[in-house]
Amino acid sequence: MKNLLVVFTGGTIGSKQQGAGIDVNQSGSYALIEGFMNSSHYREDVMLxxxxxxxxxxxxxxxxDWLTLAAAIxxxxxxxYHGVIITHGSDTLAYSAAMFSYLFADTSLPIVLTASNYPLSDGRSNGSRNFANAVHYIADAGLPGVFVVYENDQGEPLVYLGTRITQAVSFTDxxxxxxxxxxxxxVERNFEWHASVRSPEPKQLMQQREALFTWEPHTLAIDTSIVYIKPFPGLNYTYYDFSNQKPKAVLHDLHHSGTACAIEEGPYSLLAFMSRCLAQGIDFYICPIKDRTDALYSSSLRLIEAGATVIENMxxxxxxxxLMLAYGIYDQxxxxxxxxxGTTLYYERNEV
Known part of the structure; x- marks a missing residue:
């Protein structure tokens, strides 16, 4: 018999439609277990x-809330237990999966996050199947680590490493x-690994990992003094005024080719904005860039030469x-x- 612990946090998978809206409902979470027990996915070898x-x-x-959840786990x-399932809302699932991958990188059990695209009572919902497949993943594979199990629009139950899932997109979820x-x-309750030179083999996950930093619930610090900026044509950086209160760092997103506006001057110049930030003692990061040693566009090179720190392959x-963890741990x-x-906590670097 395999004992699994289900950690409910709310989200759509624990919600019910109430009037014209959708909101969390205490009974909605536990209905998930009841539905599993009465479904074709039920397993007599599992206790929840x-x-x-x-x-x-x-x-x-x-x-x-991450601190509350981390302390509970x-x-x-x-x-x-043989594994833990965390039910979560889909909107911020990718962020929570990454954070808990770092915090529990040395887990000896599978910790699986899952979610739902619609409330369970909605015929379009994949929540019950996602939950069932999370159970199957733990019962079949039993690989230690942090994962996400979620069905795609082709009806395929996919398994992601917790640091290698990106936010759901609008319109298709x-x-x-x-x-x-x-x-x-x-596949039919069994886990099949997607063979890739970038992905760890299952046997690698069976090897004991050491945590590269230590934490306790009462000392864990997650620093939110970071400003995240996503570029678009016409982004006016003069609206970012840090003269009264400044962050510790700016994390600037890039277009798919690793670029952003690198004209010399003017309100749309990332170079000018970065120069102002660095002069104020604000650290400046750009991401994602697949490989800074590869051929880069001149705009990317100009940003790096001007002082941007590149976060690669992430x-x-x-x-x-x-980054929120890093600034919670370190001062320099x-x-x-x-x-x-310089560190890889839990497969977050997508390297060959």
Missing amino acids: DAIQPLNMLSENICPS RGIDMSA QFGSPYDEPFGRI SMEAAVTK KEQVEAFMN
């Missing part, structure tokens, strides 16, 4: 326990991954959460940079 440290829509999650007697490569999939979701920019680019 449940706790609910949070009950909220995931768009409302703040770092303090850290307080679990893992020796009593589909999650992505760097290079469009999931870790694997569930999704934005993995980068921003790792050199330490933060070494943590970001």
Whole structure:
């Protein structure tokens, strides 16, 4: 018999339609287990326990909620379980998956996050199947680590490493991954690895990993003094005025080719804005760039030459959460940079 712990946090998978709106509902979470017990996915070799440290829509999650959830998981007697399933809202799932991949990188059990595109009572919902496939993944594969199980629009139950899932997109509700490569999939209750030179083999996950930083619930710091900016044509940087209160760092997203506006001057100049930030002692990061040693556009090179720190081979979701951890741990920019680019906590670097 395999004992699994279900950690409910709310989200659409724990919601019910109430009038014209959708909101979290206490009974909605536990209906998930009841539905599983009465479905064709039911397994007699699995026992489910449940706790609910949070009950909220995931768009409302703040770092303090991550701390609450992390403390709840850290307080679990893992020796009593074969795995943990965290039910979560889809809006911020990719960020939470990355954060908990870092915090529990040394877990000896599978920790699986899953979600739903619609409330369970909606005929379009994939939530019950996602939950069932999370159970199957733990019961079949049992690989230690942090994962996400979620069905794509082709009806395929995909398995992602927690640091290699990117935010769901509007209109299709589909999650992505760097290079469009999931870790694997569930086929007839069994896990099949997606073989790739960029992906760890299952046997690698069975090897004991050491945590590269230590934390306790009462000392864990997740620093939010970071400003994230996404570029678009006409982005006017003069609206970012840090004269009264300044962040510790700016994390600037890039277009798919690793570029952003690098004209010399004017309100749309990232170079000018970055210069102002650096002069104020604000650290400046750009991401994602696949490989800075590869041939880059001149605009990318100009940003790097002007003082931008590149975060390589990492999704934005993995980068921003790792940066929040880094500034919570370290005081010096050199330490933060070494943590970001010199360490791999849990497969966040998509390298060959």
